[in-house]
Amino acid sequence: MKRTVDVNIPLGPIHPCFKEPARLKCEAKGERIVAAEVELGYMKKGIERIMKGRPWQEVMFLAERVCGICSVIHNMVFIEAMEQISGITVPPRAAYLRVIANELDRMQSHLLANFSYCYTIEHETLGMYLLDLREQVMDELERLTGARVTCAYIIPGGVRCDIPRPDAELLQASLDRIERDLHRYSGMFAEGPMIALRSRGVGILTQEAAHRAHVVGPTARASGIAVDCRVNHPTYRHLGFVPVSRPDCDNFARIMVRFDEVFQSIGLIRKCLTDLPKGVIRGGGVCKAGETRYSGEAPRGELTYFIKSDEFGRIIEIQIQTPSIMNIEACCHEMIIGADSIADVTSTFVSADPCIACTER
Protein backbone atom coordinates (compact mmCIF):
# COMPACT_ATOMS: atom_id res chain seq x y z
CA MET A 1 0.00 0.00 0.00
CA LYS A 2 1.35 3.37 -0.91
CA ARG A 3 1.51 5.81 1.95
CA THR A 4 1.51 9.53 1.47
CA VAL A 5 4.06 11.14 3.73
CA ASP A 6 4.53 14.86 3.60
CA VAL A 7 7.63 15.19 5.66
CA ASN A 8 10.02 13.15 7.77
CA ILE A 9 10.83 14.90 11.02
CA PRO A 10 13.81 13.77 13.06
CA LEU A 11 13.80 14.79 16.73
CA GLY A 12 17.05 14.46 18.62
CA PRO A 13 19.53 13.02 19.49
CA ILE A 14 20.28 16.49 20.84
CA HIS A 15 17.04 18.20 21.74
CA PRO A 16 16.36 20.75 24.48
CA CYS A 17 13.41 18.72 25.79
CA PHE A 18 15.24 15.40 26.08
CA LYS A 19 17.29 14.65 29.13
CA GLU A 20 19.32 12.07 27.27
CA PRO A 21 20.18 11.39 23.64
CA ALA A 22 17.68 9.42 21.54
CA ARG A 23 16.42 9.99 18.06
CA LEU A 24 12.73 9.95 17.16
CA LYS A 25 12.04 9.70 13.45
CA CYS A 26 8.47 10.79 12.81
CA GLU A 27 6.60 10.51 9.53
CA ALA A 28 4.08 13.29 9.41
CA LYS A 29 1.15 14.14 7.20
CA GLY A 30 0.82 17.84 7.67
CA GLU A 31 1.47 17.97 11.39
CA ARG A 32 -0.29 14.69 12.16
CA ILE A 33 2.07 11.83 12.97
CA VAL A 34 1.37 8.65 11.00
CA ALA A 35 4.36 6.56 12.01
CA ALA A 36 7.41 6.86 14.22
CA GLU A 37 10.56 4.95 14.97
CA VAL A 38 13.10 5.35 17.72
CA GLU A 39 16.83 5.12 17.20
CA LEU A 40 18.99 4.31 20.21
CA GLY A 41 22.67 3.62 20.69
CA TYR A 42 24.18 7.03 21.32
CA MET A 43 25.53 6.25 24.78
CA LYS A 44 26.19 2.52 25.08
CA LYS A 45 28.42 1.92 28.10
CA GLY A 46 28.91 -1.88 28.05
CA ILE A 47 28.65 -1.91 31.83
CA GLU A 48 27.54 -5.57 32.04
CA ARG A 49 30.82 -6.63 30.45
CA ILE A 50 32.80 -4.52 32.94
CA MET A 51 30.94 -6.19 35.83
CA LYS A 52 32.10 -9.70 34.94
CA GLY A 53 34.79 -11.24 37.13
CA ARG A 54 34.36 -8.73 39.93
CA PRO A 55 33.20 -9.20 43.54
CA TRP A 56 30.07 -7.54 44.94
CA GLN A 57 31.91 -4.59 46.44
CA GLU A 58 32.92 -3.49 42.94
CA VAL A 59 29.78 -4.49 41.02
CA MET A 60 27.63 -2.64 43.56
CA PHE A 61 29.17 0.68 42.51
CA LEU A 62 28.98 -0.19 38.82
CA ALA A 63 25.30 -1.14 39.19
CA GLU A 64 24.57 2.27 40.70
CA ARG A 65 26.17 3.91 37.71
CA VAL A 66 23.88 2.18 35.23
CA CYS A 67 21.41 4.98 35.76
CA GLY A 68 22.01 8.27 37.48
CA ILE A 69 18.37 9.04 38.22
CA CYS A 70 17.33 5.77 39.86
CA SER A 71 20.63 4.60 41.35
CA VAL A 72 19.36 3.26 44.69
CA ILE A 73 17.05 0.68 43.13
CA HIS A 74 19.89 -0.74 41.00
CA ASN A 75 21.97 -1.11 44.15
CA MET A 76 19.04 -2.69 46.01
CA VAL A 77 18.05 -5.18 43.30
CA PHE A 78 21.65 -6.29 42.73
CA ILE A 79 22.35 -6.78 46.43
CA GLU A 80 19.04 -8.56 47.09
CA ALA A 81 19.76 -10.88 44.16
CA MET A 82 23.16 -11.69 45.72
CA GLU A 83 21.43 -12.28 49.05
CA GLN A 84 18.96 -14.63 47.40
CA ILE A 85 21.86 -16.61 45.88
CA SER A 86 23.79 -16.82 49.16
CA GLY A 87 20.85 -17.27 51.53
CA ILE A 88 21.63 -14.16 53.58
CA THR A 89 18.84 -12.84 55.77
CA VAL A 90 18.50 -9.12 56.39
CA PRO A 91 17.87 -7.70 59.89
CA PRO A 92 14.41 -6.03 60.04
CA ARG A 93 15.84 -2.61 60.86
CA ALA A 94 18.07 -2.73 57.78
CA ALA A 95 15.12 -3.81 55.60
CA TYR A 96 13.13 -0.77 56.73
CA LEU A 97 16.09 1.56 56.16
CA ARG A 98 16.41 0.16 52.64
CA VAL A 99 12.79 1.05 51.98
CA ILE A 100 13.38 4.60 53.25
CA ALA A 101 16.37 5.11 50.91
CA ASN A 102 14.53 3.54 47.99
CA GLU A 103 11.38 5.63 48.45
CA LEU A 104 13.39 8.86 48.77
CA ASP A 105 15.07 7.93 45.49
CA ARG A 106 11.70 7.24 43.88
CA MET A 107 10.41 10.62 45.05
CA GLN A 108 13.30 12.52 43.49
CA SER A 109 13.05 10.50 40.27
CA HIS A 110 9.31 11.15 39.88
CA LEU A 111 9.74 14.84 40.67
CA LEU A 112 12.45 15.09 38.02
CA ALA A 113 10.22 13.30 35.49
CA ASN A 114 7.34 15.66 36.23
CA PHE A 115 9.70 18.63 36.01
CA SER A 116 10.77 17.62 32.53
CA TYR A 117 7.15 17.20 31.44
CA CYS A 118 6.25 20.67 32.74
CA TYR A 119 9.35 22.05 31.05
CA THR A 120 8.37 20.38 27.76
CA ILE A 121 4.86 21.83 27.78
CA GLU A 122 6.51 25.18 28.53
CA HIS A 123 5.15 25.58 32.05
CA GLU A 124 8.58 26.42 33.40
CA THR A 125 7.33 27.99 36.64
CA LEU A 126 5.78 24.76 37.86
CA GLY A 127 8.80 22.86 36.54
CA MET A 128 11.19 24.95 38.62
CA TYR A 129 8.97 24.58 41.70
CA LEU A 130 9.17 20.81 41.30
CA LEU A 131 12.93 20.93 40.76
CA ASP A 132 13.30 22.96 43.94
CA LEU A 133 11.26 20.33 45.78
CA ARG A 134 13.45 17.59 44.34
CA GLU A 135 16.49 19.37 45.76
CA GLN A 136 14.98 19.06 49.26
CA VAL A 137 14.48 15.33 48.73
CA MET A 138 18.10 15.03 47.56
CA ASP A 139 19.24 16.78 50.74
CA GLU A 140 17.37 14.19 52.80
CA LEU A 141 18.97 11.40 50.79
CA GLU A 142 22.36 12.99 51.42
CA ARG A 143 21.72 13.22 55.15
CA LEU A 144 20.75 9.55 55.29
CA THR A 145 23.48 8.07 53.08
CA GLY A 146 26.21 10.69 52.71
CA ALA A 147 25.82 11.26 48.96
CA ARG A 148 23.12 12.71 46.74
CA VAL A 149 23.10 10.38 43.77
CA THR A 150 25.45 7.40 44.01
CA CYS A 151 24.57 6.55 47.59
CA ALA A 152 26.15 3.05 47.93
CA TYR A 153 23.90 2.51 50.93
CA ILE A 154 22.87 -1.13 50.63
CA ILE A 155 25.36 -3.98 51.17
CA PRO A 156 24.77 -7.75 51.53
CA GLY A 157 23.27 -8.44 54.93
CA GLY A 158 22.18 -4.90 55.70
CA VAL A 159 22.93 -1.24 55.10
CA ARG A 160 26.02 0.88 55.68
CA CYS A 161 24.85 3.24 58.37
CA ASP A 162 21.97 3.71 60.77
CA ILE A 163 19.65 6.70 60.98
CA PRO A 164 20.25 8.54 64.28
CA ARG A 165 17.22 9.87 66.14
CA PRO A 166 17.85 13.60 65.44
CA ASP A 167 18.16 12.81 61.73
CA ALA A 168 14.90 10.85 61.80
CA GLU A 169 13.15 13.86 63.32
CA LEU A 170 14.63 16.17 60.67
CA LEU A 171 13.44 13.75 57.98
CA GLN A 172 9.91 13.78 59.46
CA ALA A 173 9.84 17.58 59.48
CA SER A 174 11.17 17.73 55.95
CA LEU A 175 8.55 15.25 54.75
CA ASP A 176 5.80 17.43 56.23
CA ARG A 177 7.17 20.45 54.38
CA ILE A 178 7.53 18.55 51.10
CA GLU A 179 4.00 17.16 51.35
CA ARG A 180 2.54 20.62 51.97
CA ASP A 181 4.33 22.08 48.96
CA LEU A 182 3.51 19.12 46.78
CA HIS A 183 -0.20 19.45 47.54
CA ARG A 184 0.00 22.96 46.15
CA TYR A 185 1.97 21.99 43.06
CA SER A 186 -0.06 18.91 42.16
CA GLY A 187 -3.18 21.06 42.62
CA MET A 188 -1.70 23.60 40.21
CA PHE A 189 -1.11 20.83 37.70
CA ALA A 190 -4.49 19.18 38.15
CA GLU A 191 -6.49 22.40 37.87
CA GLY A 192 -4.47 24.42 35.36
CA PRO A 193 -6.68 24.95 32.28
CA MET A 194 -3.72 25.43 29.90
CA ILE A 195 -2.00 22.32 31.26
CA ALA A 196 -5.20 20.36 30.70
CA LEU A 197 -5.35 21.58 27.08
CA ARG A 198 -1.85 20.25 26.47
CA SER A 199 -2.24 17.04 28.47
CA ARG A 200 -5.77 15.68 28.64
CA GLY A 201 -6.60 13.35 25.80
CA VAL A 202 -3.08 13.59 24.34
CA GLY A 203 -0.91 10.52 23.87
CA ILE A 204 -3.60 7.91 24.50
CA LEU A 205 -2.29 4.44 25.36
CA THR A 206 -5.35 2.21 25.77
CA GLN A 207 -5.33 -0.68 28.19
CA GLU A 208 -5.29 -3.27 25.36
CA ALA A 209 -2.39 -1.49 23.65
CA ALA A 210 -0.57 -1.30 26.97
CA HIS A 211 -1.00 -5.04 27.47
CA ARG A 212 0.17 -5.67 23.92
CA ALA A 213 3.27 -3.49 24.35
CA HIS A 214 4.12 -4.92 27.82
CA VAL A 215 4.52 -1.48 29.34
CA VAL A 216 5.57 -1.32 32.99
CA GLY A 217 5.71 1.16 35.84
CA PRO A 218 3.73 4.42 36.00
CA THR A 219 3.05 4.24 32.26
CA ALA A 220 1.16 0.98 32.76
CA ARG A 221 -0.52 2.18 35.94
CA ALA A 222 -1.80 5.28 34.09
CA SER A 223 -3.47 2.93 31.60
CA GLY A 224 -5.37 1.14 34.35
CA ILE A 225 -3.02 -1.83 34.80
CA ALA A 226 -2.17 -2.05 38.50
CA VAL A 227 1.17 -3.83 38.04
CA ASP A 228 3.86 -3.18 40.62
CA CYS A 229 6.75 -5.40 41.75
CA ARG A 230 6.62 -3.92 45.23
CA VAL A 231 3.56 -6.03 46.10
CA ASN A 232 5.86 -9.10 46.00
CA HIS A 233 8.58 -7.57 48.19
CA PRO A 234 8.39 -8.84 51.79
CA THR A 235 9.07 -5.47 53.45
CA TYR A 236 6.54 -3.61 51.32
CA ARG A 237 3.97 -6.34 51.96
CA HIS A 238 4.61 -5.82 55.64
CA LEU A 239 3.92 -2.11 55.20
CA GLY A 240 0.60 -2.85 53.47
CA PHE A 241 1.52 -1.49 50.06
CA VAL A 242 -1.24 -1.12 47.43
CA PRO A 243 -0.32 0.20 43.95
CA VAL A 244 -2.04 3.31 42.60
CA SER A 245 -3.57 3.35 39.13
CA ARG A 246 -5.65 5.63 36.96
CA PRO A 247 -7.95 4.69 34.06
CA ASP A 248 -7.46 7.84 31.90
CA CYS A 249 -4.63 6.52 29.65
CA ASP A 250 -3.34 9.99 28.62
CA ASN A 251 -0.36 12.24 29.41
CA PHE A 252 -2.27 13.87 32.26
CA ALA A 253 -2.85 10.51 33.94
CA ARG A 254 0.81 9.54 33.65
CA ILE A 255 1.94 12.71 35.40
CA MET A 256 -0.78 12.46 38.05
CA VAL A 257 0.15 8.82 38.77
CA ARG A 258 3.67 10.03 39.51
CA PHE A 259 2.34 12.73 41.85
CA ASP A 260 0.19 10.11 43.59
CA GLU A 261 3.19 7.85 43.97
CA VAL A 262 5.24 10.61 45.57
CA PHE A 263 2.46 11.05 48.15
CA GLN A 264 2.41 7.28 48.61
CA SER A 265 6.20 7.24 49.10
CA ILE A 266 5.91 9.95 51.77
CA GLY A 267 3.35 7.77 53.53
CA LEU A 268 5.59 4.69 53.29
CA ILE A 269 8.61 6.55 54.71
CA ARG A 270 6.50 7.89 57.60
CA LYS A 271 5.24 4.39 58.33
CA CYS A 272 8.83 3.05 58.23
CA LEU A 273 10.03 5.75 60.62
CA THR A 274 7.29 5.11 63.16
CA ASP A 275 7.56 1.29 62.94
CA LEU A 276 11.37 1.19 62.74
CA PRO A 277 12.38 -1.97 64.64
CA LYS A 278 15.32 -1.94 67.03
CA GLY A 279 18.40 -4.06 66.48
CA VAL A 280 21.45 -4.40 64.29
CA ILE A 281 21.73 -3.00 60.76
CA ARG A 282 24.28 -5.52 59.46
CA GLY A 283 23.71 -9.22 59.82
CA GLY A 284 26.86 -10.36 58.05
CA GLY A 285 27.04 -13.16 55.48
CA VAL A 286 29.35 -14.11 52.65
CA CYS A 287 28.33 -14.21 48.98
CA LYS A 288 28.38 -17.71 47.49
CA ALA A 289 27.99 -19.48 44.16
CA GLY A 290 24.65 -19.68 42.42
CA GLU A 291 22.34 -18.35 39.79
CA THR A 292 19.20 -16.30 40.14
CA ARG A 293 16.71 -13.90 38.61
CA TYR A 294 15.45 -11.09 40.81
CA SER A 295 13.08 -8.21 40.11
CA GLY A 296 12.34 -4.97 41.86
CA GLU A 297 10.22 -1.95 41.10
CA ALA A 298 12.34 0.92 39.78
CA PRO A 299 10.71 4.37 39.44
CA ARG A 300 10.10 3.52 35.77
CA GLY A 301 8.91 -0.05 36.18
CA GLU A 302 10.15 -3.56 36.64
CA LEU A 303 13.93 -3.94 36.87
CA THR A 304 15.37 -7.46 36.61
CA TYR A 305 18.85 -8.80 37.26
CA PHE A 306 19.99 -12.22 36.04
CA ILE A 307 23.12 -13.13 38.00
CA LYS A 308 25.49 -16.09 38.06
CA SER A 309 28.30 -16.08 40.61
CA ASP A 310 31.26 -18.35 41.39
CA GLU A 311 32.30 -19.89 44.71
CA PHE A 312 34.10 -16.71 45.83
CA GLY A 313 31.02 -14.55 45.22
CA ARG A 314 32.38 -13.03 42.04
CA ILE A 315 30.04 -12.33 39.13
CA ILE A 316 30.49 -14.68 36.18
CA GLU A 317 27.48 -13.63 34.16
CA ILE A 318 25.11 -10.75 34.59
CA GLN A 319 22.23 -9.41 32.55
CA ILE A 320 20.18 -6.37 33.39
CA GLN A 321 16.68 -5.86 32.05
CA THR A 322 15.60 -2.28 32.52
CA PRO A 323 12.03 -0.94 32.32
CA SER A 324 12.47 1.93 29.90
CA ILE A 325 12.83 -0.07 26.70
CA MET A 326 9.20 -1.31 26.79
CA ASN A 327 7.92 2.16 27.57
CA ILE A 328 9.95 3.75 24.78
CA GLU A 329 8.68 1.21 22.24
CA ALA A 330 5.09 1.68 23.38
CA CYS A 331 5.56 5.42 23.19
CA CYS A 332 6.79 5.32 19.59
CA HIS A 333 4.37 2.76 18.25
CA GLU A 334 1.21 3.57 20.17
CA MET A 335 1.18 6.86 22.04
CA ILE A 336 2.44 9.38 19.52
CA ILE A 337 0.63 7.92 16.50
CA GLY A 338 -2.12 10.36 15.63
CA ALA A 339 -0.66 13.21 17.65
CA ASP A 340 -2.06 16.45 16.32
CA SER A 341 1.12 18.47 16.37
CA ILE A 342 4.86 18.06 16.59
CA ALA A 343 4.82 19.84 19.95
CA ASP A 344 2.76 16.95 21.34
CA VAL A 345 5.35 14.42 20.23
CA THR A 346 8.05 15.66 22.60
CA SER A 347 5.65 16.07 25.51
CA THR A 348 4.21 12.57 24.99
CA PHE A 349 7.68 11.08 24.73
CA VAL A 350 8.75 12.81 27.93
CA SER A 351 5.54 11.80 29.75
CA ALA A 352 6.55 8.14 29.42
CA ASP A 353 9.75 9.10 31.32
CA PRO A 354 12.26 7.40 29.04
CA CYS A 355 15.62 6.70 30.67
CA ILE A 356 18.14 6.15 27.90
CA ALA A 357 21.04 5.55 30.31
CA CYS A 358 19.18 2.53 31.72
CA THR A 359 18.13 1.29 28.32
CA GLU A 360 21.60 1.31 26.80
CA ARG A 361 23.62 0.68 30.01
Add this chain to the structure above:
Amino acid sequence: MGLSLVWYLKEFARTEWIKKFLFAKTAPLMTPSHFRGFPEPTGKTCQHALFCMMACPAPGAIEVVHAGDGWMPRIHKGHCIRCGLCVEACPNGVLKSGRILETMEREGTSLLFSFRIAIDLELCTGCGNCCTACPVNKGIDTQMGAGGHSSNDEVIMRVQKGDIVVIHEDKCTGCKTCEVSCPTGAIRIARILEGYQQPVQEGLQ
Protein backbone atom coordinates in the same frame (compact mmCIF):
# COMPACT_ATOMS: atom_id res chain seq x y z
CA MET B 1 -3.04 52.91 30.99
CA GLY B 2 -2.18 55.54 33.54
CA LEU B 3 -4.37 53.88 36.14
CA SER B 4 -2.81 50.49 35.65
CA LEU B 5 0.67 52.03 36.03
CA VAL B 6 -0.40 53.48 39.38
CA TRP B 7 -1.83 50.10 40.36
CA TYR B 8 1.36 48.31 39.40
CA LEU B 9 3.51 50.75 41.38
CA LYS B 10 1.24 50.39 44.42
CA GLU B 11 1.28 46.64 44.12
CA PHE B 12 4.91 45.96 43.45
CA ALA B 13 7.00 48.97 44.56
CA ARG B 14 7.01 47.86 48.17
CA THR B 15 9.93 49.08 50.20
CA GLU B 16 10.75 45.71 51.75
CA TRP B 17 10.73 44.01 48.33
CA ILE B 18 13.02 46.62 46.80
CA LYS B 19 15.32 46.37 49.81
CA LYS B 20 15.38 42.59 49.46
CA PHE B 21 16.05 42.86 45.74
CA LEU B 22 19.04 45.12 46.27
CA PHE B 23 20.57 43.81 49.47
CA ALA B 24 19.45 40.21 49.95
CA LYS B 25 22.31 37.77 50.30
CA THR B 26 22.04 34.08 49.64
CA ALA B 27 23.53 31.81 52.25
CA PRO B 28 27.13 30.83 51.44
CA LEU B 29 27.62 27.41 49.89
CA MET B 30 28.72 25.06 52.65
CA THR B 31 29.64 21.42 52.50
CA PRO B 32 27.47 19.69 55.12
CA SER B 33 29.35 17.67 57.72
CA HIS B 34 27.57 14.46 56.65
CA PHE B 35 28.74 14.75 53.04
CA ARG B 36 30.92 11.80 52.07
CA GLY B 37 33.90 13.58 50.48
CA PHE B 38 37.37 12.41 49.50
CA PRO B 39 39.10 10.47 52.30
CA GLU B 40 41.40 12.60 54.43
CA PRO B 41 44.07 11.56 56.96
CA THR B 42 43.08 11.72 60.61
CA GLY B 43 46.69 11.90 61.83
CA LYS B 44 46.88 8.34 63.16
CA THR B 45 49.85 6.19 62.13
CA CYS B 46 49.35 3.90 59.17
CA GLN B 47 50.20 0.29 60.11
CA HIS B 48 50.54 -0.85 56.47
CA ALA B 49 47.62 -3.28 56.70
CA LEU B 50 46.69 -2.47 53.08
CA PHE B 51 42.97 -3.14 53.65
CA CYS B 52 42.11 0.22 52.09
CA MET B 53 43.71 -0.84 48.80
CA MET B 54 41.98 -4.22 48.93
CA ALA B 55 38.52 -2.78 49.54
CA CYS B 56 38.74 0.02 46.98
CA PRO B 57 36.37 -0.59 44.05
CA ALA B 58 37.98 1.97 41.72
CA PRO B 59 41.19 0.90 39.98
CA GLY B 60 44.21 2.94 41.05
CA ALA B 61 42.35 5.28 43.38
CA ILE B 62 44.36 4.60 46.54
CA GLU B 63 47.86 3.36 47.21
CA VAL B 64 49.94 3.13 50.37
CA VAL B 65 53.29 4.85 49.88
CA HIS B 66 56.38 5.67 51.93
CA ALA B 67 56.02 8.92 53.85
CA GLY B 68 59.05 9.83 55.93
CA ASP B 69 59.72 6.88 58.24
CA GLY B 70 56.36 5.19 57.89
CA TRP B 71 53.59 4.61 55.43
CA MET B 72 50.68 6.76 54.32
CA PRO B 73 47.72 6.14 51.99
CA ARG B 74 47.65 8.44 49.00
CA ILE B 75 44.33 9.21 47.25
CA HIS B 76 44.25 9.89 43.53
CA LYS B 77 41.30 12.21 43.26
CA GLY B 78 40.69 11.63 39.57
CA HIS B 79 40.10 7.93 40.23
CA CYS B 80 38.42 8.06 43.64
CA ILE B 81 34.62 7.65 43.55
CA ARG B 82 34.20 8.72 47.21
CA CYS B 83 32.50 5.49 48.24
CA GLY B 84 34.14 5.51 51.68
CA LEU B 85 34.95 1.79 51.73
CA CYS B 86 38.62 2.49 52.54
CA VAL B 87 37.51 4.42 55.62
CA GLU B 88 35.39 1.47 56.73
CA ALA B 89 38.11 -1.06 55.90
CA CYS B 90 41.01 0.53 57.79
CA PRO B 91 41.45 -1.23 61.16
CA ASN B 92 43.41 1.73 62.61
CA GLY B 93 41.22 4.68 61.65
CA VAL B 94 43.84 6.39 59.48
CA LEU B 95 41.32 7.90 57.05
CA LYS B 96 38.12 9.85 57.54
CA SER B 97 35.36 10.91 55.16
CA GLY B 98 32.17 12.69 56.15
CA ARG B 99 30.89 11.13 59.34
CA ILE B 100 31.57 7.51 58.41
CA LEU B 101 34.27 7.08 61.08
CA GLU B 102 32.13 8.46 63.92
CA THR B 103 29.14 6.38 62.78
CA MET B 104 31.25 3.23 62.70
CA GLU B 105 32.56 3.83 66.20
CA ARG B 106 29.07 4.56 67.52
CA GLU B 107 27.36 1.63 65.86
CA GLY B 108 30.19 -0.88 66.07
CA THR B 109 30.12 -1.67 62.35
CA SER B 110 33.09 -3.02 60.44
CA LEU B 111 34.07 -4.92 57.31
CA LEU B 112 35.58 -8.39 57.61
CA PHE B 113 38.11 -9.49 55.01
CA SER B 114 39.29 -12.82 53.76
CA PHE B 115 41.43 -13.54 50.73
CA ARG B 116 41.24 -16.62 48.55
CA ILE B 117 43.67 -17.52 45.79
CA ALA B 118 41.88 -18.63 42.63
CA ILE B 119 44.14 -20.20 39.98
CA ASP B 120 42.88 -21.14 36.54
CA LEU B 121 44.94 -24.29 35.83
CA GLU B 122 44.01 -24.12 32.14
CA LEU B 123 45.89 -20.83 31.84
CA CYS B 124 48.69 -21.47 34.36
CA THR B 125 52.04 -22.36 32.79
CA GLY B 126 53.78 -23.13 36.08
CA CYS B 127 56.39 -20.43 35.54
CA GLY B 128 56.58 -19.60 39.25
CA ASN B 129 56.53 -15.83 38.81
CA CYS B 130 53.75 -15.47 41.38
CA CYS B 131 55.64 -17.47 44.02
CA THR B 132 58.78 -15.39 43.52
CA ALA B 133 56.97 -12.07 43.46
CA CYS B 134 54.88 -12.74 46.59
CA PRO B 135 56.26 -10.54 49.41
CA VAL B 136 55.04 -12.96 52.10
CA ASN B 137 56.82 -15.87 50.40
CA LYS B 138 59.98 -13.78 50.21
CA GLY B 139 59.80 -13.13 53.95
CA ILE B 140 59.38 -16.81 54.77
CA ASP B 141 61.83 -18.33 52.31
CA THR B 142 64.55 -15.89 51.29
CA GLN B 143 66.22 -18.61 49.20
CA MET B 144 63.30 -19.08 46.80
CA GLY B 145 64.61 -19.27 43.26
CA ALA B 146 63.32 -17.99 39.97
CA GLY B 147 61.31 -21.11 39.21
CA GLY B 148 59.21 -20.79 42.34
CA HIS B 149 60.64 -23.98 43.89
CA SER B 150 60.98 -24.09 47.65
CA SER B 151 61.74 -26.74 50.24
CA ASN B 152 60.05 -24.67 52.97
CA ASP B 153 56.57 -25.94 53.87
CA GLU B 154 55.52 -22.61 55.42
CA VAL B 155 55.25 -20.63 52.15
CA ILE B 156 51.86 -19.58 50.70
CA MET B 157 52.43 -21.33 47.37
CA ARG B 158 55.19 -23.02 45.43
CA VAL B 159 55.76 -24.92 42.20
CA GLN B 160 55.87 -28.69 42.57
CA LYS B 161 56.55 -30.90 39.53
CA GLY B 162 55.64 -28.07 37.15
CA ASP B 163 52.31 -27.27 38.83
CA ILE B 164 51.46 -24.49 41.22
CA VAL B 165 50.36 -25.66 44.67
CA VAL B 166 48.76 -23.40 47.27
CA ILE B 167 49.74 -24.53 50.77
CA HIS B 168 48.87 -21.74 53.23
CA GLU B 169 46.03 -19.66 51.75
CA ASP B 170 45.37 -18.02 55.14
CA LYS B 171 48.69 -16.15 55.07
CA CYS B 172 47.70 -14.15 51.96
CA THR B 173 47.45 -10.40 52.66
CA GLY B 174 45.63 -9.69 49.40
CA CYS B 175 48.31 -7.39 47.97
CA LYS B 176 47.73 -8.67 44.40
CA THR B 177 51.47 -8.60 43.49
CA CYS B 178 51.04 -12.10 42.01
CA GLU B 179 48.20 -10.88 39.75
CA VAL B 180 50.46 -8.21 38.30
CA SER B 181 53.38 -10.59 37.75
CA CYS B 182 51.37 -13.40 36.10
CA PRO B 183 52.03 -13.45 32.32
CA THR B 184 48.80 -15.29 31.44
CA GLY B 185 46.39 -13.80 33.96
CA ALA B 186 45.80 -17.23 35.53
CA ILE B 187 45.99 -16.15 39.18
CA ARG B 188 43.33 -13.95 40.73
CA ILE B 189 42.89 -12.95 44.36
CA ALA B 190 39.25 -13.17 45.39
CA ARG B 191 38.59 -10.53 48.04
CA ILE B 192 35.66 -11.62 50.15
CA LEU B 193 34.08 -8.83 52.18
CA GLU B 194 31.46 -9.18 54.84
CA GLY B 195 29.58 -6.40 56.58
CA TYR B 196 29.58 -7.01 60.32
CA GLN B 197 28.11 -5.28 63.34
CA GLN B 198 28.55 -5.93 67.04
CA PRO B 199 25.30 -6.44 68.93
CA VAL B 200 23.70 -3.07 69.72
CA GLN B 201 23.70 -1.71 73.26
CA GLU B 202 20.36 -0.54 74.59
CA GLY B 203 19.61 3.15 74.56
CA LEU B 204 21.53 4.06 71.39
CA GLN B 205 18.52 3.85 69.11
